Amino acid sequence: MLNQIGRWVAGKRSKWITLAVWAIIVGVLSAIWPDVNQMEKNNAANLDASKPSVVAGEIAGTQFPGESGLPALIVWNREGGLTDEDYSGIQKLTAYFTEHPVRGQAALPPFDKIPLPVLQQQASEDGTAFVLPFFFEKKSDSDTLKKGTEAIRKQAKALFGTDPFAADQKGGELSARVSGPAGISVDAVGLFSDADVSLMIATVMLVLILLLLIYRSPILAIIPLIAVGFAYGAASPILGKLAEQGWITVDSQAISIMTVLLFGAGTDYCLFLISRFRQLLTQEKDKTKALLGAFKDSSGAIAMSGFTVVIALLVLLLAKYGAVHRFAVPFSLSILIMAIASLTLVPALLAILGRTSFFPFVPRTPEMEEQRIRTNGRKAVTKPKARNKVGSRIGVIVTKRPWLVVIVTLVFLVAAAANTFRIQYTVDLLSSFPEDSPSREGFAVIGEKFTPGELAPVKIMVDTQGQEVPLKETFADLSYLAKVSDPVPGKSDPNISAVDIEFNLNPYSMEAVNHIPDLRSVAEKALGDAGIAEPEAKVWISGQPATQYDTEMTNQRDEKVVIPIVIGLIAVLLLVYLRSVVATIYLILTVVLSYFSALGLGWVVVHDVMGNAAIQGLIPLYAFVFLVALGEDYNIFLVSSIWKKRKTMPLKDAIREGVTETGGVITSAGLILAGTFAVLATLPIQVLVQFGIITAIGVLLDTFVVRPLLVPSITMLLGKWAFWPGHGAKGHEEDHLKEHVNV
Template identity: 75%
Template structure:
């Protein structure tokens, strides 16, 4: 089937038909369906309804309805203390917001009716900070919150005669920041929306520059970018339509990583075909026959590689955490479309441009070179038949002559890096992934310093007393990590359900606070048991952001245990089917998994030891694993497929030497581009993407420069014919 497709897309007339079909498909899809960026939903739930914190939120909503909505905590602060003028400005702003509510605003305390002297009593002990809550409707999405936040800023500028939100924290002037749940949502939306365009531009420029440096041909640098552009324009409306129908949910983070994945993996597929085409042009005078031969050599590996990545990414559908689950369809569909473009559109473009694709370094046969030299009256310059380099030949000789040395050194280096994973600290705190100068984070820093940090995200601890006296408050106030515990309140629908509002003495988003949720639950269950209530496990509910983060951590751990083994198993099956070798499948899987742990360990050195990050986001290991294992096997497939074909006509060691030498340059080029595209994520202001980009880029480089050229061929040499054992 692949050969039939190859003949069609590279035909003299059908190459134009192929190009026209792609243009029509992209045009029709873009005209009929919305783009994926138009269907972003950045406030989708990440936890399923059966999670304890979600059930607790439902109980709180039913029994203790809170009409206040989503709080935006406007933090006011001035070094040396807030002045009477500052309090008057706060009162004017409160009156303005009461008269002219901002979009999404639901309620706010009547600070305009409180005398300045009374307001001062609500400030911090040193009088330098004051928190003014504004509540938005619970149905408000991030776009509405952002619009409301901007209008608050506009009204504040009118009330104060200057923009306090523009003042620096250390300026000595009055400054204001919006923090709390609404502020965090506003910042998240702003960070991701600004990241999309900058990420696209940076990725395109990087890939273009790398392609120009590698191939030194303007046309050849443009062809992969054209293919990626068409793939994106085809995948975007399909995903947009799926989102419009409600079949999938897409967010800004998924779209950002999808863009990087398309450029990185897509360029890899293009380069693998282009390298075969260039080699064939040095042996075949007819560009059509050369392209057909290149497709025959490369299409199987490209199709297998793309299929492997698609299957691995689809496994993310089994994840329970929403942000991970939502990645599956956009990523797998985009790679599928890119693989189709690599096998159809790219060959058509190469057929159209022919040898001119490589201008000014045009590949020609020996006869063509001689004829060209005669016409120019110069000496003949016969070029090599294959795209090898002296360094590639050196590596090929090294892995076949000293395989034990190569394996031992590589395993020591990768193993030492992998051991560093035991030092890694994880967090599920969204706020810590924001830049330190983001408004919500700066506002929270003031609250944490001037007030009790637990005020930013209080908890609600609810129990079913069954009409008994339960001494839970007495137990809670004894806990040293709680700064405040309210009096009990009975539920509206069921008076036996009693609630206590509690606040931590520490950052409620921190790992330390999150890890205390089980102890809080056990405290409540113990109080119920002491009151003679049976089965207390089902009669305790804890709601709030800290409890949500605890469930997030537990869900992430569950996804790791489920997704990672299945990804390994499916890729192992695909390798076994493609290579028809049990031994090869085993050592290829093991080398890529070892490379992943080494990347995670080195990534921790980069983000923690060098960049000073206290912890990495809990989702990063799973994200990186799926990408590195799937994409890492791409390079192994490209290399091993070359060795497999050559061993049919030559001794194994010679096949390994030539396979390493001939695939070395293209895989190295592809690896550099793929690592570079992921490294672009490190330029974004979102720490989660920075960490993911750095770790994944390191993993790709390890695969490119250690696993693929050294470890895998050295192991193949040591195993000899056993490497092909079924």
């Protein structure tokens, strides 16, 4: 069947048909359907409607509408103190937008009607900073927020004569920064949008340079990039159409990582075929036969590898957190299309170019090389016969000293994995921004001049059932709070009473977030003391810290659900492909151990070297799905080679030859995949930097430790039992004696 598929896509005529079909598909899809980048929705909800913070937000919007909305905190600052002219300008700005509201504007405090001496009392104690809260509607998208803040900036420039939003905060002039949830949202979208182009350019250049260094052929270096380009050209409009129909939601973060994944994994699949094709060209004069042989030898592993990654990524559909759930379809669809391109378009391109693909180091059979020498009258410039000397030596080591290799590698990996117990996590998005981001600069002023909790206050609402509940007094003595407001009755239900509280610490920190259950317990106790039945159903807490608490709980739930299912599905796929229970178990265990080792080593880099206090809470789940799925790719390719050779030679020889044969291509593929993820570390967004570093480390561990050392050594130690209960367990009669003596 594989031979037949190869002839269909890479025959003398069909190769051109294959290329034409791909060109037509991409051209038509791009013409009739929107590009996925046009369908990005960067303010999509990450928590479902049943989460406590979301329910509380709805109640707050209904009962306290004047205080609801998405706040953009405009932080005014002047070293030496704000002047009367500064306050007058702020009042004029308030009056202007009260009369001329921007799209999505929900509320604006009437600062223009407050006497100047009273207004000055709301500034910081030293009189150098003032916060103007500008509320947008809660469901405002990122484009609305961006245009609204740009309108504020434009009008401020007209009123003050200079642009305070561009002024240096330490320069003695009036400066302004937009912070708060709206400012953070605008900065986040801007950072991801700016990252798209630079990420694409950096990834393409890195892959191109690595391919040139590895294969020293400019034509060959371009072939995987062409395949990735076609795959992206097909995936983008399909995803765009799905988003347009409302079947999926895509955001800029997902598209950025999808681009990296396509280049990394896509290039790997191409290299699996290209490497085997080059090898067979040194044995087979007919390029078509060599290509069909290469296709037959590698297509099964490519299809299995791609299918494994697609299935693992689709499991993300079971995640409840929106940002993770939204990854599933773009990632799995793009990998599926890339795998199809690797099995159709790449063979067609290789069939069209033939040996020219490898110019100037063209692989030829010995007979062809002799003929070339005789024809030219001198020695031809050819690349030396491919032989992976390093891989050959490793193959000897893992078959002669398997116990030593297993012990050394396990000690190293377990020691690295033990470092995960030191890891600190955070759900604070603001901390992942560059320090010169406007929202982060504004927050720094609020934290220094006011209380940090003012950036993200929390509203606690309770149903008093008409009873007297001392809310303010209940919370006033809590050591981690800086301010508690007077209780306010609800608009339509006066029994619902609310107080606004501010933390005396960073409200986005895990320390503050972890106090949300404490606040709920205190409120429930107050209701219980007042004789109100079932108080746990009569307390609602809204605000960003409450949202982040629900985010953390959702992340923990997703890890408990997604990780076991991914492991289970990959185990089933391996079992079907290898027909070996034993091999499936140790392949899964080695990749899982590699994941924890990558997480531990990543913490050393992120925390001990780079100085980050914590890593983003979503990263462990992201990294697990990618590393387990992609790590099994290399194991599948290696074990496939060993399994095939096992049919014609003793297991020891099969392992040695398998490690030698696959070492070069897997090393090349691993370097490229790790490099593409490492490109994320060049971006100004810490969540992507941390994800890129940890994933790159994991890929390198799989490439240089797990695949060449640990897996073949375990296979050698297990002997025929590595194949149990498959047919390979029978093997050659002399294997058991030979392996026993060698071990």
